[in-house]
Amino acid sequence: MSMYPPPGGYERPASTDPLVPLNLDQWFGKVFGVVRRSWPSLSVIQLAAALPGMLLGGLAQWIVLGGAAPTPETAVTAGAAGGVVAIVFSLFAQGASVFVAIREAVGRPVQAGAALHFAAGRALPLLGWGLVGGVLIFLGLLLLVVPGIYVTTVVVAALVGVVVVERGGIDRAFTLVNRRFLPTFGRMVIFFVVGFGYSSMVGAVVALVSEPGSLNELLLSGVLALPLSLASVGVAVVTYAELRFHEDPAVSSGRLAVELER
Template identity: 45%
Template structure:
């Protein structure tokens, strides 16, 4: 039996004697593999080789190959809430200028989304926030009321001054402690991590000195600003209310960082905070009016009732602080979101 000639004019040598290659250049065992199904030593189809080449369609990369677009390399994505060094890898938050990640529970895309995220914080975290307020702010207010009663009983001018300063220091210190603990709770629960009020208060106590120090300095500067034609005071009030607690808790930075963070988004930030202040003022006025029907203004009973019934304002202030700060950080660097903030808290 004769064989078809090869390219050199000699007789060909198919792998199985007595058989011609099947049509289409697909011989049997030992020959060339059929298209799309390479055998040992054969050439794989373009763009889909086997071991050592590119991955199969829809699959994961083979040993030594390259991953398909959108799949991270080894050591890529960190687990939720625990990012690796730096910011999330490919496929995380949008690149700078691409807009806010709407799925992030703490980063707002616009004014309406900002209010939505603040309300979501209240729905998600109101229980531990209430415990924090009851464990800190309420006792401080009671102590302040007792000091006021002692002064009113006729302790003299000197005692009145000392008592007023002591009461103010206690209230400010405890309020800052409660704010720091509230920021911790809001951030951890936004990342769906379990956290209790005791853990949050312990964490805030570890930052008590910078919280108190920078908080007192911010209060003094704001007071001086109001004395200087009011407008400087309003400006400082917006800057510190929007970012001071966040800068201290997350970045462990000082008061100078607040200006850098807020100035680039000052007017949108001011608009959000003004609406929050107005809403809080209206609510407090309604509460004071109702309580005034049952207790005389200026009495200890009036003060205690008003402070208890206005606790929702304090709870909401934690959401305002965290959502505003997270949004400012995201505007500065669009890869910053809740996972990064949790990572900064824990390190």
């Protein structure tokens, strides 16, 4: 039996719902609310899943290069190997993080271990649809750039929520985003600009205190990237909740929590 009340048990006006915003100001507030409310659990998940992915990704690059200076060919191969490993772990962490953010929004705290166990049950769909999304983004950017930006918006804004909450696929993510593409695109642009600025600052700091290619550089980069990782969870959850609400005004945080248990 589910520990949640039936759908509607947590229904409340969207203006006070912890995940559903009515406007851009509330979107910012609810993204910060996710981070403020759930940062302890989310930090553990990111450190337990995403950070090892970065480390193993770096190890994969080192193995490919064999300690030698990279040539253009080996650099591409090493980057691809490291990127694939990091993406797999990142998707796993994102799935667990969405679970935590929704549960804690309705006052149902969950241990990081339970969240990772939940994400394990969604691991194959997350990986499969994540790879499909990645291929579509690559092809879109390769062809005309604009299609790649469009697909990136869909994937970042809705794909993880669709897979984790609804057990759906990328077609469902397109359906949600297409209803509100311009507002959603604007939110993603804001996030990417902020993320780029923060990442650039982190890169500059890391370059000052560590040797290029060293383990220290990899560890420091991973730790300093944690705030951005937490913010990305808030962006993903709140944007997905907003899209669901505009599709069906009866959607609330409580309803999303119920759907997680299906």
